[in-house]
Amino acid sequence: MPHTPLPNALHDSDTSGAAALAVPFTTTPGFSTLGEKFFTRLQPTPLPSPYLVGVAPAAAALLGWDAGVGAEPGFVETFVGNQVPHWADPIATVYSGHQFGIWAGQLGDGRAIRLAQADTATGPWEIQLKGAGLTPYSRMADGRAVLRSSIREYLCSEAMAALGVPTTRALSIVGSDAPVRRETIETSAVVTRLAPTFVRFGHFEHFAAHDDVASLRQLADFVIDNFMPALRDEAQPYQALLREVSLRTADLVAHWQAIGFCHGVMNTDNMSILGLTIDYGPFGFLDAFDANHICNHSDTQGRYAYSQQPQVAFWNLHCLAQALLPLWLPAEDAGKEGARDAAIEAARAAIDPFRDRYAAAFFRHYRAKLGLRPPAGGDDKVDEPLLTSLFQLLHGQRVDYTLFWRKLCGISSQDASRDAPVRDLFLDRATFDAWATDYRARLRAEQSDDAARELEMLAVNPKYVLRNHLAETAIRHAREKDFSETGRLLAVLSRPFDEQPEAEHYAALPPDWAAGLEVSCSS
Ligand code: AMP
Ligand code: MG
Numbered sequence: 001m002p003h004t005p006l007p008n009a010l011h012d013s014d015t016s017g018a019a020a021l022a023v024p025f026t027t028t029p030g031f032s033t034l035g036e037k038f039f040t041r042l043q044p045t046p047l048p049s050p051y052l053v054g055v056a057p058a059a060a061a062l063l064g065w066d067a068g069v070g071a072e073p074g075f076v077e078t079f080v081g082n083q084v085p086h087w088a089d090p091i092a093t094v095y096s097g098h099q100f101g102i103w104a105g106q107l108g109d110g111r112a113i114r115l116a117q118a119d120t121a122t123g124p125w126e127i128q129l130k131g132a133g134l135t136p137y138s139r140m141a142d143g144r145a146v147l148r149s150s151i152r153e154y155l156c157s158e159a160m161a162a163l164g165v166p167t168t169r170a171l172s173i174v175g176s177d178a179p180v181r182r183e184t185i186e187t188s189a190v191v192t193r194l195a196p197t198f199v200r201f202g203h204f205e206h207f208a209a210h211d212d213v214a215s216l217r218q219l220a221d222f223v224i225d226n227f228m229p230a231l232r233d234e235a236q237p238y239q240a241l242l243r244e245v246s247l248r249t250a251d252l253v254a255h256w257q258a259i260g261f262c263h264g265v266m267n268t269d270n271m272s273i274l275g276l277t278i279d280y281g282p283f284g285f286l287d288a289f290d291a292n293h294i295c296n297h298s299d300t301q302g303r304y305a306y307s308q309q310p311q312v313a314f315w316n317l318h319c320l321a322q323a324l325l326p327l328w329l330p331a332e333d334a335g336k337e338g339a340r341d342a343a344i345e346a347a348r349a350a351i352d353p354f355r356d357r358y359a360a361a362f363f364r365h366y367r368a369k370l371g372l373r374p375p376a377g378g379d380d381k382v383d384e385p386l387l388t389s390l391f392q393l394l395h396g397q398r399v400d401y402t403l404f405w406r407k408l409c410g411i412s413s414q415d416a417s418r419d420a421p422v423r424d425l426f427l428d429r430a431t432f433d434a435w436a437t438d439y440r441a442r443l444r445a446e447q448s449d450d451a452a453r454e455l456e457m458l459a460v461n462p463k464y465v466l467r468n469h470l471a472e473t474a475i476r477h478a479r480e481k482d483f484s485e486t487g488r489l490l491a492v493l494s495r496p497f498d499e500q501p502e503a504e505h506y507a508a509l510p511p512d513w514a515a516g517l518e519v520s521c522s523s
Pocket of ligand 2: 279
């Protein structure tokens with residue numbers, strides 16, 4: 001489908017009178033080549049008196065900008081949606097999905113507007129405004145995002161990237177005092193997100209639900225050709241796509257578990273086809289370890305509890321498999337039992353590798369966190385007893401997850417008398433001592449060098465994660481128009497594995513008032 005820009009996208013349309021922003025990239029149509037079944041062309045809805053809340057230097061660099069770009073003429077107006085630059089072709093995409101295990105029908109970008117795909121030295125980046133106004137997919141909602149959740153998404157996207165976890169990125173936040181009703185009246189913001197593509201499992205489910213196999217195939221081809229070209233050479237590229245997504249999702253969730261990240265709303269419309277963390281809403285990092293921690297106050301059943309994330313990811317892959325099935329089961333064969341069984345078997349074979357991949361990634365992460373080498377013979381089962389007893393210990397005593405791992409880095413393989421920093425995190429020290437004896441035995445068995453191991457462990461066990469109370473403090477300041485705390489926190493979280501003596505308090509246990517914090521789907 002040819003690229004047909006809207007007439008008003010030929011010139012900068014500007015409701016603010018600001019100069020146009022110079023950009024260091026070219027743009028290409030990307031997703032918008034798919035045609036109008038996939039999206040609606042539209043314009044962002046302006047917000048009054050926008051102000052810059054922050055620009056994330058690392059995300060800006062992806063597009064070829066330095067951190068000062070926020071002060072450039074036109075930046076604020078462009079990334080709040082008040083000025084539509086000539087290089088933009090704004091669209092909102094349509095998708096469907098399963099929410100909390102139930103088919104929810106059509107959803108779509110209800111408040112996200114993709115401005116363009118930037119082609120840069122760091123690859124293609126779709127530039128998307130979140131909170132830029134109503135779209136045809138807004139349903140009963142207002143198309144806006146509040147400052148509170150925008151700050152959370154901005155900080156966490158960049159924190160996750162710095163932790164090495166695949167994620168969408170956040171370029172900037174622009175605020176406006178325009179009121180938005182949630183539980184209370186809050187103010188608006190637009191967070192600009194970046195991703196190679198924002199395609200979700202739900203995009204595929206949408207076309208499957210409409211029996212639109214041609215569009216389904218078109219979308220699968222788009223993803224393969226642009227993001228996984230090696231799959232073209234496979235005998236069954238669509239099954240290979242499903243397998244690839246399964247493997248990426250397994251890696252992603254294992255990484256989440258290792259750093260203690262809870263997504264909070266793992267609906268199929270919040271699952272990236274590239275295996276990125278996407279849609280930061282009521283997420284949370286574990287403070288006191290509770291395997292069944294539910295970070296989302298709206299998740300009354302605990303469907304998306306920390307311990308459930310791997311299973312839920314696999315369930316979501318079943319939904320994706322179901323959606324892709326028509327690509328290898330033509331409609332004329334769907335009624336034939338043998339053909340149908342074979343197609344389902346192929347789908348199952350494509351997602352089943354999730355299990356082994358997840359298990360392998362899980363053990364890889366936790367061995368690295370413990371500073372252990374792979375067991376002789378490579379059988380992960382050898383490490384299971386040590387890990388299981390550790391999780392029981394952490395869970396039983398509600399030990400702070402991040403502090404535990406960080407302090408474990410300094411343990412001696414020879415000398416239990418130097419255990420105090422980590423041992424003191426446990427109320428019942430004797431149970432820790434019993435576990436530490438086994439751990440130390442394993443370290444000695446593999447002749448672990450304490451100094452070398454400590455350095456390796458410090459590089460995988462972060463000191464700084466975005467605990468809820470840290471985000472909350474930044475939000476409270478931002479509501480008073482003081483954005484310096486958001487900037488400071490972003491800078492600290494951008495170096496999560498480094499000791500930052502001036503930022504020690506960001507690594508401390510949550511204060512008592514943090515226990516009262518609740519995050520929900522309201523954003
Ligand atoms: P989420 O739970 O944030 O993943 O959103 C689920 C669906 O609701 C998606 O289609 C969103 O675009 C849509 N949505 C959430 N909040 C809003 C809002 N304030 N305005 C319009 N659509 C929204
Ligand atoms: Mg979503």
